[in-house]
Every structure is written in C-alpha cells, then in structure tokens.
Amino acid sequence: MTKWCLWASSFPEGTLEWITMFNKGLKYYKSGRFHFDKIRYEYKRVIDSMNLPKNGELRVIDIGSGSGRLIHECLIPLLPKNIKEIVATDLDQSMVEFARSVNENPKVKFGVLDIGAENIPEHFYNRFDILFSSYCFQYVQDIRRGFSNCKKLLAPNGQFLMIFQFKTNYLFSIYKKMSSIDKWNKYMKEYANFTPHFSSKDPDSELKRLSKDYGLTLLDHKFEPEYQYYFPKWACLDIFQSIDFKLATIPKDQQEDYIQDFVTILSEVTNIDFSDEKTMDESIILSIPTVCVHAKNSESR
Template identity: 25%
Template structure:
C-alpha cells in the first residue's frame, strides 16, 4: 500500500468508483467553498485529476495520507496552486492542534475501511471540520477478495507473515456486522453528525488475471513482509488464485461474464454528513 507507482497502476476500481461518486455528488461538490481535506489521498492523482476540477475555482485542497512515501510522491508529481499535501493519521489519538476546525469540507475515497478504529476516524473528521462543515466519504463495507487473506493464513508457509490478517478486513466485514448502513448511521449520529445521505451500495468490477494481479500488488499489506522475491511472488500468485476460486459462487446473476473475466462483487458505504453549527 505504500508504493505510489504500484498503486497508480493498480487502482482502476478506485478510480472508476470515485469518478462515479463525484459525478453523482456534482452539485454538492460545486458548493464546497473554502478549504477541503482529502483524507487518504495516496499519491494524489485522483485528488488532482478528479476532485480538484469538481470544486469551485477558489477552493483549496489539502491532501492527507498516513504514508510519508505517498505524500512525497504527491508533492513531487501532483502539486497545484490550489493543492498541497500533509502527513496525517486519521486515527490519531492526538490530532495536531493546528489542524483542529481548519476545514470547511472533507472527503475520503477508499481509505476508511483500512481503519482499525473507524469510530475514532470519524470523531477526528468531526474535530477537523469547522461548524457547519460537510464530509463526503466512500469506503468498502465488504469485499469478497479480502476473505482470501484468512484462507491463506492457514498455509504454514504464509502463516508467520499473516498473523494479523483479520485486522486488514474492512471494518464492518471484520466485526461481522449484518446491517452495515444502519450501524454506520448510528455511529455518525452518536458522534454528532447530521446525516444528509447514507447508503450501502452493491458494486462489481471486471478484471483480467493480470489486472487483478496489479490491483492485489498495489493494495496488499503483506507483500513487503516476505524476505525474498521468490516467496513474495509465490504468495501473490496463490492470493490471486484464491480470489479467483472464491468468485465462482459470488458473481452477480446479471453479469454477462466472458471466459477469462474475473468479476468481483463488493459493497461500498457512502455517507454525506454535516457538523452542526455551535
């Protein structure tokens, strides 16, 4: 997840879904005046190419990511007069004081499912927003591909490197939540947000084996743990094959699947919320 170049070559799904969401919320984004925080901006290509043109001309964006490597890449390759980047852990127990209530708006696309403590992440978003500030977020609720981590953890050859595999499942998938939308709404209201929109959306994405391999390499948290290239490549091959095996029982019935297609089903949680005025 820390390799910016791998992420850019393997994030077609994220790119498509973010583009779709921004199209859906075009009007709301056009009203995002002032300073906007993009949480989990990664290498900054989506922030610059898709998000920035969707905001008013006078708006500014601060892209934030937990990875210094991602931020360095973004600063070098995706800077703009209206766009800057900072390192920020959205799960931090101690947010930088100079960031509190500094943002009129916040967005986060394909980031928050990595959080161990999702509630703390949303509490921090609440703190970062100014009164009446709004946030638009999209993150994975459930993805069948993540179950492959749990299966491969049973392999003695991989087990030492996947001891915490369960931690990398999306938050609601990890806790076994049955009604993810209702649980998210309850969490957001309890924190203090006014909910403007919230839903759990079923999606699917069509891969070739090579594009799936590129995607898995880009977002997999375990590959960097393996001691040499041979076992790293062997793990990647096994992981991709496990995901392919799992898809057979999960392909949506309305999908016209071709012979070499790999179609993965997943669910996204989308929420548009506002911090009340004080």
C-alpha cells in the first residue's frame, strides 16, 4: 500500500471532510503536472546561473508547493547536495497534509504559509538562501505584500525565482463572475473588483518599480504573454476544482449548485466547454501568460 493510501486509511470511518481534503490533494497530484517541463527548464536555467557555493549549508523555501510532486520531480534533482533543508509551504492545509503524506525525503519539511498575509512567522525572517515559487503568485491578491514578505524570508544576497501567471487569472475571474450572482455574492465579495497582476500596458516597468520598492535587485525576467499549455480537458477541470478554495465555505446543501455554476463559468472564462462529459478526453490549448522573475535580496552579508 502506498504511503498516501496509508495516510487516507488512518482517518476515522465516515470522516467525510478529511476524505474530501485528501481527494483534493490527490486530484492535483495526478493532474497538476501540465507545467512540469516549463518549470524544469526555468529552474535549471536559473539554478545554473546562481553559482551556488558547494561548501556550507543552503536553505530553500518553496511557496505554493501544492501536492508536493513538483518539488520532488523538478526541483530537488537540480539542487546541489549541500542543501540543509527545503521548507515546502502552501496556503491550503489539506494540500500541505497530502504533500507531507507522500514525502520520503528527510530534508523536506512542510508548513502552512500565506505569503500574502500581513504577518508571516518571524522565525522564517532572513532564513533562506533561495526561494522558489511556481504558478502561485497569481493567487496572491496583494502582490506588493507578497514581494515584501519574500524579501523578509531571504537571507542577505538570497535569491528567488518566481514563475506565475500574469494578465489573466481564470480562478479569480470565476469568483468575480460568481460575485454578481445573488446566492454566491456573500462568499465572493472580495473578488468583485479583482484585476489580474501586471495587466497594465507596461508590465515591465511595473515589475521594476515593485522590485525596487522592496529592496530586490532584478537579475533576469521575462514576460511571455502568448504562453500556452496543452493537456486533456479532464485534467484541466481537475486542476481548477482542486485549487478552488471557496467550495469549502459553501453550505453543504448548496454545494451541488455551486459546482454546476463553477463549471459553467469556468467554461465561459476559458472559452472551453467543460459541460459535455463525452468530450473530456479531448486535448485543449489553454493560454497562460507567464512571467519569470529572478531577483536577489539587495542586502549584502
């Protein structure tokens, strides 16, 4: 029996909430790998440019680790052997628990962390030599606070690589549309005026100002507004449903209606029909404008 099966079987019988949380992590683990080739390429490109010391101990933090699969398949194989610890974090506790359940590397530790929060744990301040984050920062509503918190996490001269969606945000666009529906409005109010990150006419200047404001030196960055991913329609739906954190806030007797509306609006914002079960094995092309940011803490040791 695999480690994650043992973890699931440890729940008391009938603990529907925990089983649902486990299934959410498992669904993302199985389907959320569409971007692995891109991440692997960018991680290798930047890690090779970092000239990391081969002596001494290095500490790494990953923001938005999800199910943890990307860390093991893309990140760890590229890191030097002198990594002392890798702290894998996510906002979603169920994802953290799932990732912990499938981990077998003693260097990897797990924790819940909201990088967009007003306060982050002080024991993380100035602790990490490298910070990684892939396709997470589009979900940080206050990106300025997110950059500020990343600066706090980095040791002097510490570096980070962020890869995330800009210009569009399908999940938050769904929430924005749902905020105009009476029965869902009270659960979605904070998204009524949502604007995706770097959607201005000059995102390059916007990024440079943001980095400078928070004591970060840009080493390399690129905006790829036409970037696309190819994957099966069912995998795309699985991904969006596994990262939907609003379903848990909806009363149980309304969740079926919510899921139907969620899928309908997902089809509208992506221009892909997810309502026809007979076509779920079809391959689709989804546009995900992507920005890659390599920067360092301007403070020196």
